[in-house]
Amino acid sequence: MIFYVLTLFPEIFSGYLENSILKKAITRNLLAINLINIRDFAFDKHRTCDDYTYGGGPGMILKPEPLSSALESLNPRGKRVIYLSPSGKLFKQDYAEFLSKKNDLILICGRYEGIDQRIIDYYVDDEISLGDYVLASGEIAAMVLIDTVSRLIPDFIKQESLNEESFMQNLLEYPQYTRPKEFLNMSVPDILISGHHEKIREWRLRKSLEKTLKYRPELLEDIELTEEMRKILEELSSLGK
Ligand SMILES: C[S@@+](CC[C@H](N)C(=O)[O-])C[C@H]1O[C@@H](n2cnc3c(N)ncnc32)[C@H](O)[C@@H]1O
Numbered sequence: 001m002i003f004y005v006l007t008l009f010p011e012i013f014s015g016y017l018e019n020s021i022l023k024k025a026i027t028r029n030l031l032a033i034n035l036i037n038i039r040d041f042a043f044d045k046h047r048t049c050d051d052y053t054y055g056g057g058p059g060m061i062l063k064p065e066p067l068s069s070a071l072e073s074l075n076p077r078g079k080r081v082i083y084l085s086p087s088g089k090l091f092k093q094d095y096a097e098f099l100s101k102k103n104d105l106i107l108i109c110g111r112y113e114g115i116d117q118r119i120i121d122y123y124v125d126d127e128i129s130l131g132d133y134v135l136a137s138g139e140i141a142a143m144v145l146i147d148t149v150s151r152l153i154p155d156f157i158k159q160e161s162l163n164e165e166s167f168m169q170n171l172l173e174y175p176q177y178t179r180p181k182e183f184l185n186m187s188v189p190d191i192l193i194s195g196h197h198e199k200i201r202e203w204r205l206r207k208s209l210e211k212t213l214k215y216r217p218e219l220l221e222d223i224e225l226t227e228e229m230r231k232i233l234e235e236l237s238s239l240g241k
Contacts, residue, residue: 001031001102001153003146004079006070007109008049008062010035012139020147025156033146038062041069050112059113067119071106079104081123084141085114086134088127091145093167095128099145100152107145109138164204170223172216174207206232210241 005013013035017023025031042049042065050060071081080102089095099105108115108124120127130141151157166173177188191203209232212219225233 001100001150002034002104003031003150004034004036004074004104004106005109005142005146006036006038006067006107007139007142008038008111009109009137009139010037013143016143021157022146022150025150025153028155030153030156031150036070036074038066038070041073042066043069053113057113061113062111062115062119064116064119067108067115068123071108071119071123074106076106076123079106080125081106081108082126082128082145083108083110083115083120083124084130084138084145085110085127086129086132088129091128091130091148093148095126096145096148097152099149105149107138107142109142111137167219170212170219171208172211172219174204174211202228205229206236209233210236213241 007013013033017026017033022031022033026033039047039049042063049062049066051063053059053061080099082099082105084107108119128141128145130144135141152162162168164173177192181188181193189203191199194200205228209220209229213233213236220233223229
């Protein structure tokens with residue numbers, strides 16, 4: 001997979017790329033990250049990339065011409081074009097899974113007050129928001145998307161590591177522990193050192209359901225509950241959890 005990232009500040013990505021698990025995946029040719037500086041496509045004397053908004057209002061937005069030239073240089077037809085934006089559709093794991101099966105993704109990082117709407121109307125397939133808050137720039141959002149999507153690419157990490165993660169089955173992940181067995185007067189739950197695989201599985205499912213019920217109950221509306229899950233949820237509700 002190739003990520004093409006359109007940004008005014010490509011240097012922001014260097015620390016991330018140097019220190020992330022992506023570096024290994026890039027060496028293994030599982031993916032490539034192609035950083036494109038939008039300013040390289042601004043052809044006036046000052047290489048201007050932003051301008052005031054029509055209709056008035058504070059702040060500047062990114063001009064359409066440099067963005068359009070940058071996009072055209074990538075031959076965007078057949079590639080999925082994504083604009084990271086607070087007014088887009090919420091970024092979720094199932095969409096990340098969908099993207100992980102694509103070959104080429106073009107990510108547009110906004111700045112200032114955003115980008116000219118005509119770029120969105122003409123080029124963008126998906127306008128994607130990380131959450132209900134406003135970041136100062138799209139670069140961090142692009143890194144989050146790259147980080148999430150790339151680890152779902154086949155062979156990037158072991159499939160079994162993904163299967164039980166939060167959101168993979170619309171449940172939040174159960175608590176995990178490592179050595180030492182005692183820490184700050186707290187012990188690792190006995191069941192996890194019992195070696196009894198079936199009991200450990202049941203405990204983990206119960207804890208996943210308990211946590212999902214506590215923090216994200218709406219996720220449970222979208223899963224087909226097994227008989228076992230239904231029983232656990234009834235027990236939890238009778239315990240007032
Ligand atoms: C300061 S924001 C612009 C906010 C815009 N004026 C608005 O109110 O929707 C600048 C850039 O940060 C990025 N950004 C901000 N919040 C984001 C979010 N929640 N998800 C994804 N990108 C975001 C976008 O690329 C955006 O163009």
